[in-house]
Amino acid sequence: MNFTLRVWRQKNAREKGCLETYQARDISEDMSFLEMLDVVNENLVKDGIEPIHFDHDCREGICGACSLVINGIPHGGKKGCTTCELRMRNFADGDTITVEPFRAGAFPVIKDLMVDRSALDRIMQAGGFVSANTGGAPDANALPIKKDTVESAMDAAACIGCGACVAACKNASAMLFVSAKVSHLAQLPQGQVERVERVRKMVARMDFEGFGNCTNYYECEAVCPKEISVKNIARMNREFLKAITK
Amino acid sequence: MSTVQVSSGPAQTSSMVLSSSIGKKLFMAATGLFMSLFVLGHLVGNLQIFLGQDQLNTYAQALKDLPALTWSVRTVMFICLVLHVWRGIQLYFENRASRPVRYHVNATVQASLASRTMIFTGIGIFLYVVYHLLHYTFIVTNPQYAGLHDALGRHDVYSMVVLGFQNGWISAVYVLAMLCLCYHLTHAIPSFFQTLGLNNDKTRLRFDIIGWLIATVIFIGYTMIPVAVLLKLVILPEGGM
Numbered sequence: 240m241n242f243t244l245r246v247w248r249q250k251n252a253r254e255k256g257c258l259e260t261y262q263a264r265d266i267s268e269d270m271s272f273l274e275m276l277d278v279v280n281e282n283l284v285k286d287g288i289e290p291i292h293f294d295h296d297c298r299e300g301i302c303g304a305c306s307l308v309i310n311g312i313p314h315g316g317k318k319g320c321t322t323c324e325l326r327m328r329n330f331a332d333g334d335t336i337t338v339e340p341f342r343a344g345a346f347p348v349i350k351d352l353m354v355d356r357s358a359l360d361r362i363m364q365a366g367g368f369v370s371a372n373t374g375g376a377p378d379a380n381a382l383p384i385k386k387d388t389v390e391s392a393m394d395a396a397a398c399i400g401c402g403a404c405v406a407a408c409k410n411a412s413a414m415l416f417v418s419a420k421v422s423h424l425a426q427l428p429q430g431q432v433e434r435v436e437r438v439r440k441m442v443a444r445m446d447f448e449g450f451g452n453c454t455n456y457y458e459c460e461a462v463c464p465k466e467i468s469v470k471n472i473a474r475m476n477r478e479f480l481k482a483i484t485k
Numbered sequence: 486m487s488t489v490q491v492s493s494g495p496a497q498t499s500s501m502v503l504s505s506s507i508g509k510k511l512f513m514a515a516t517g518l519f520m521s522l523f524v525l526g527h528l529v530g531n532l533q534i535f536l537g538q539d540q541l542n543t544y545a546q547a548l549k550d551l552p553a554l555t556w557s558v559r560t561v562m563f564i565c566l567v568l569h570v571w572r573g574i575q576l577y578f579e580n581r582a583s584r585p586v587r588y589h590v591n592a593t594v595q596a597s598l599a600s601r602t603m604i605f606t607g608i609g610i611f612l613y614v615v616y617h618l619l620h621y622t623f624i625v626t627n628p629q630y631a632g633l634h635d636a637l638g639r640h641d642v643y644s645m646v647v648l649g650f651q652n653g654w655i656s657a658v659y660v661l662a663m664l665c666l667c668y669h670l671t672h673a674i675p676s677f678f679q680t681l682g683l684n685n686d687k688t689r690l691r692f693d694i695i696g697w698l699i700a701t702v703i704f705i706g707y708t709m710i711p712v713a714v715l716l717k718l719v720i721l722p723e724g725g726m
């Protein structure tokens with residue numbers, strides 16, 4: 240398969256970037272989007288051009304390192320897929336594909352397609368620790384939790400923190416990410432001690448980092464590679480309401 | 486990742502709660518709720534036009550005779566309207582500023598058109614409300630209405646409304662404003678439940694449907710009046726005014 244790529248190139252955080260056009264030739268339809276970029280990069284290196292910088296790590300959809308906004312959609316728009324899982328067969332031969340970095344004021348571009356997503360880490364840190372008893376490991380099933388609760392907490396915990404929700408949100412809001420983290424712990428007995436403080440602190444940090452306000456577009460949910468539901472945002476709103484009326 | 490020094494964020498006082506992103510949502514939801522309730526109440530009042538001149542004028546006179554009630558409702562509505570509009574515009578710009586460099590290719594996967602046009606439908610409603618108040622409430626645009634009185638000497642609201650809507654332009658603008666209002670509500674009503682944290686996967690479709698139902702009822706209810714006037718189903722009382 241052959242593609243024309245329009246890729247965002249930007250030397251560093253200070254310099255202005257622009258879209259550059261490259262050709263991707265002889266790409267196998269079974270390649271992932273990142274493997275396709277690897278091939279393009281190899282050719283760029285051969286031609287003495289600086290390769291395209293992008294984030295990646297596990298390349299199996301579990302680490303949340305890969306990003307990219309592909310034709311306007313973070314992770315390329317295949318339901319439940321990260322960019323590293325997206326295969327080239329999802330495009331038509333001859334397509335022109337535009338690749339941009341995740342855009343948000345809170346995600347400054349480092350270089351080309353790499354952005355600094357440490358704002359998300361700082362929100363996690365603001366959330367703080369979970370109190371746990373010291374001593375031996377607790378016996379299995381010593382703490383019974385309802386099946387539905389476990390499932391729901393696990394669904395929230397599936398968030399890999401990639402930041403696609405922020406990139407997709409027309410307000411660059413981080414509500415889906417933060418709500419997934421809040422919902423994960425708020426539903427489990429281990430998360431109860433710091434429950435009220437956690438939501439206050441994480442929301443305060445989220446606002447402090449300069450993310451936008453949620454206006455219920457639900458674009459976040461549509462692009463989330465882990466298909467995390469916006470019901471978690473409702474839960475966080477509820478948790479926040481409880482926290483401020485306490 | 487290197488360790489990052491993190492303060493737990495600013496201390497929370499109640500004013501900070503309101504300035505938090507979720508606080509702003511709650512604020513928009515609360516002011517929006519009051520105004521929506523008013524819209525429903527106003528509709529019940531207006532529909533009395535179909536019961537004839539005497540009924541509508543009696544109702545209007547009854548409201549006039551309760552100045553404490555009407556003026557407190559007007560005051561609350563005025564405050565809600567100003568704050569809702571002011572905050573809404575502020576949020577619009579704040580949210581745009583959260584993405585200083587914009588995408589070259591923009592795509593929308595599932596955000597509804599109503600959700601993406603809230604600021605425009607909102608401004609449309611606001612402008613209409615200003616005109617509507619000048620037209621019917623404070624009788625500035627058509628001062629001749631002020632002299633309308635019925636047989637009992639009451640202000641003839643009935644004839645005022647009929648005369649107003651006999652003008653095709655006024656009716657057209659009115660219907661357009663109702664479209665803005667109801668489209669705004671199709672996103673506002675489900676959002677209200679989401680913001681209050683009452684939503685989940687099971688209720689989601691239900692709240693969407695409730696939003697559309699309420700919006701449709703309001704649209705039909707209000708629009709029926711100019712349509713009935715233009716179709717001459719509601720006419721000026723016998724023997725003129």
Ligand code: FES
Pocket residue numbers: 294295296297298299300301302303304305321322323324
């Ligand atoms: S590289 Fe790890 S999720 Fe894509």
